[in-house]
Amino acid sequence: MDNKMKAVVKTQRGYNNIELLDVDIPKCMDDEVLINVKAIGVCGTDYHIYTDEYDTVPPLIIGHEFSGVIAEVGKNVTNFNIGDRVISELSVESCGTCRYCKTGNPQICLDKKAPGTHINGIYAEYINMPANLVHKLTDNISFEEAAVIEPAAIVAHSFLQRTKIEPEDFVVVIGPGSIGLLAMQMAKIYGARKVAIIGMEADKKRLQIAEKLGCDYVINASEEDPLAIIDKLTNGLGADLVVECSGSAGGINSGINMLRKQGRMCVIGIPGPEKIQVEWKKAVIKALDLVCTFSSSPLSWNWVISMLDRKALDLNSLISHKEPLEKWEYVFEETAKGNVVKAVLLP
Ligand SMILES: [Zn+2]
Ligand SMILES: [Zn+2]
Incomplete structure (x- = not known):
């Protein structure tokens, strides 16, 4: 050599x-x-x-x-x-x-x-x-x-191991980058009732992939009001679980606003260096579980290899x-x- x-x-x-x-x-x-x-x-x-x-x-x-x-x-x-x-x-x-x-x-x-x-x-x-x-x-x-597999393991760790999806959850994924598209798929695999994904006009290509991968509701927030749509789809109750992949103040706050009381937020997106404004009071009064996660555990790598081996994950x-x-x-x-x-x- x-x-x-x-x-x-x-x-x-x-x-x-x-x-x-x-x-x-x-x-x-x-x-x-x-x-x-x-x-x-x-x-x-x-x-x-x-x-x-x-x-x-x-x-x-x-x-x-x-x-x-x-x-x-x-x-x-x-x-x-x-x-x-x-x-x-x-x-x-x-x-x-x-x-x-x-x-x-x-x-x-x-x-x-x-x-x-x-x-x-x-x-x-x-x-x-x-x-x-x-x-x-x-x-x-x-x-x-x-x-x-590495980014997929990050999603498996944060979403399946730390936050834990529950049966029949209505899941909303905010931010349709590769992390969001992975979270959307794992929500479907592990028992979500319905999954919605939210992006902006610039995400059009990613939103199309979400649709192709079987996401139930694909929402372009540049054209429609995601809060009103989630409210309607959940009969006024709100989402059970939000997966925050955008790292933006807008994404985090719309997540807080669209969750039901005692809803859960899985926080994966990393904000930029600037401090951001979060509607903390609303999160407290709604008694939300906000679970911040980082990187991937060894077990999550085993899970993703298994998902790929049985062709569950695309x-x-x-x-x-x-x-x-x-x-x-x-x-x-x-x-x-x-x-x-x-x-x-x-x-
Ligand atoms: Zn990476
Ligand atoms: Zn150590």
């Missing part, structure tokens, strides 16, 4: 400052596997690293969503072989002994280092990963689908762009124009 590989590197803070470089292939340590990357998911985080709105510690290889094939196995690793098709969780250097690790949440361990923001990520041909974070893929999951419909790794900048430009639902880069 030639010891150099192509990688997309953020060289220093500031707008863009990203280059395709030849770098050393990482060494496979005793407890690790070296993975030949086959597909890379382009995350909103990567785009915000490009625009420099996300904190990073350059120089580093960006990216964190991927799938691949094992190219080398560390000498302490017994449960993987060269050639295994895999994906990997991202809780690198989680301690294994703190309260969060002990309760199955290494993703919020204080020692954790995130690939693509704190340490080298995966916009590259190879990455080394601790073997205890790696999951095998079944044969009927493609590399492209597998590259989108990730292919979210993939709007497939491009070679060299075209990373084109994909970010497309993202800036609002044309991307989910992009996959192929090294």
Whole structure:
């Protein structure tokens, strides 16, 4: 194996400052596997690293969503072989002994280092990963689908594990990006009575995908009043569960307004750096459960692999762009124009 590989590197803070470089292939340590990357998911985080709105510690290889094939196995690793098709969780250097690790949440361990923001990520041909974070893929999951498992695991963790959908819930998803489209599908899979999704005129393409994926009510808030529609659809009671994926004050407040008393909000969307105004009093008086969530637990990765294996979840419909790794900048430009639902880069 030639010891150099192509990688997309953020060289220093500031707008863009990203280059395709030849770098050393990482060494496979005793407890690790070296993975030949086959597909890379382009995350909103990567785009915000490009625009420099996300904190990073350059120089580093960006990216964190991927799938691949094992190219080398560390000498302490017994449960993987060269050639295994895999994906990997991202809780690198989680301690294994703190309260969060002990309760199955290494993703919020204080020692954790995130690939693509704190340490080298995966916009590259190879990455080394601790073997205890790696999951095998079944044969009927493609590399492209597998590259989108990480965001799906975020949704499974926040929506199924933390907030918990209940039987016959009327669910409203606010924000039809890839996270919202995943939440909409999981609401259908896990027992929602009806699911509505709300977006704006700029989301037209995403709203069409929601419709194609079987969403019961697709609402364009630039044209119609979502509050009035949800009120009517729930006979004046309000929604049981809102999944907030927009991170905007408008989205959060319309969620608070459209929930019934004792309704639940699953908060996944991350607001920008500015403080936002939230109708807190209304949330208190309605006795709402507001569940904020972040990242994905190990269990949620198992769940998503199982959903994909039994073809319950459609990730292919979210993939709007497939491009070679060299075209990373084109994909970010497309993202800036609002044309991307989910992009996959192929090294
Ligand atoms: Zn991501
Ligand atoms: Zn820990």
